[in-house]
Amino acid sequence: MPKLEAGGITAYVHHPMPQDLPPISYYLAMPAGQRALLACLMIGFANGFVSAFVVLRKSALKVGTLSHALLPGIALAVLLVGLTQWSALAGAVFAAMIVGLGSIFLSRTSRLDQDTSMGILYTTAFAGGYLILTQLNVRQKLDEWLFGSIVGMADSDLWIAFGISVVAVLALTALQRPLLIYLFEPNIAASLGVPVRFLNYATFAITILVLISSLQAVGCILSVGLMVAPAATVYLLTDNARALFWGGGIIGGLGSVAAFFISYPLGWSMSSTIILVLGALFLLAYIFSPRYGLFSRRKVS
Template sequence: MLADLPSLADFLAEPIAKRALLACLMIGFANGFVSAFVVLRKSALKVGTLSHALLPGIALSVLMVGLSQWSALAGAIFAALFVGLGSIFLSRTSRLDQDTSMGILYTTAFAGGYLILTQLNVRQKLDEWLFGSIVGMADSDMWIAFGISAIAVLTLTALQRPLLIYLFEPNIAASLGVPVRFLNYATFGITILVLISSLQAVGCILSVGLMVAPAATVYLLTNNARALFWGGGLIGAFGSAAAFFLSYPLGWSVSASIIVVLGGLFLLAYIFSPRYGLFSKRGRV
């Protein structure tokens, strides 16, 4: 099978391959950049919950208005907001905490969304939404990903100083006049948008890895909080591009390869980090 494939150079000459490589770099960088916020906020599990919550929104949009790029996008945004804000509402109006409420909402919604999609004869699209298909990205997908990536990086860069104060010292941030509530909603919205932009690349099942692993790797290498943003972006872009080149000759899924490569980079940092690695002096304490 692999012997019948064109060479990597021939494959890269195809527009579909160039588009997929560009998507790897762009989506990888944006997710890696935002992953700094996720790691500093210690909200990886909530991001994982939101990523799984995208599927039921897509299912409802397909059921109500049919399958299109924009209906899937709108449905994904609605589902993430429903689960995120719904969990806050439940926690404030019952004895349950937000994590428990979110766990109930997203698992129920995910199961319902899966049942809807299995009845709509969109099996191929279902696999793409679950596990991604970055090679199959259309021009419209690229423009959406580019717009979301640009908004996310520019916004977080502009808000970086007050955001870091808010993350480390929320009480001091409020006393200094930092708009804490605005930052909360802004970062929540950016996280949702970036998750949606990576849906085509790695799917809702694997997207949490793309949004956590890059900055988590940098976190093991430095104490500089600002370096988590740009370092996470560079690792996200590098790992995604490396996975693209690795997956083709091996016949692997690009989406799964991205997460495996990023997981491998994290493992290397965990073992060999001079300051916080498994074999460092600090690591043995």
């Protein structure tokens, strides 16, 4: 079980008891703590920014499917070439592409729709990936891939997340105007010469990359929450579609940082706490939003 050492005090990273932990100032003075905090801010912002596209596209369930599809690719990569940072990354990309593009192929060559095809592909692949990993005796890594381990992020993980985050935010910012036209008026977008097919593939690729960047942080199981909750919260507060991108990014980043400071002294899983905080923010918006909140709807009725 990994340990953190500071000033002669040793703390276990996974499932520690709160009384065994050094003060958070000790943790922040260590490279592991600094990496974890920076990862929370960076990955949270990038996922929150991309979540605007997911919410506007109404594709949260597809994103959840893709997030679960990452595991079998990692398992296959470990089986073929061993466990390395790059093999896991390549395997995750390969699996997401196979499930995503395979569902399109099945829907076009059979009576099934894309959602049904994707459901069959990802559950079958996920089951196969889980069996492979359990046979390879990598249980600790399996837990990290399923539920995340921000505290275990290395410098290479952070650089990969940084690169993906920058590319995703810059690309979606540059494509924002044609993307919004396409999302709200696809027929008009095509008549205006908007490259609809290119936008489809580009946003699909960006979504996969950002999912992979958050794999180490929150794992396959919880990553969909990080990519849906931030913009869904903003969606209840404003009608401005552009505000969903930056608002989602801010909520994702600040919510993840808040989870960092909440989870450490309590000894909670940081990954689960991130999703819990973002879920709580969504619940507050659902109840108290001035225009679309539960109380405001009752006043109108």
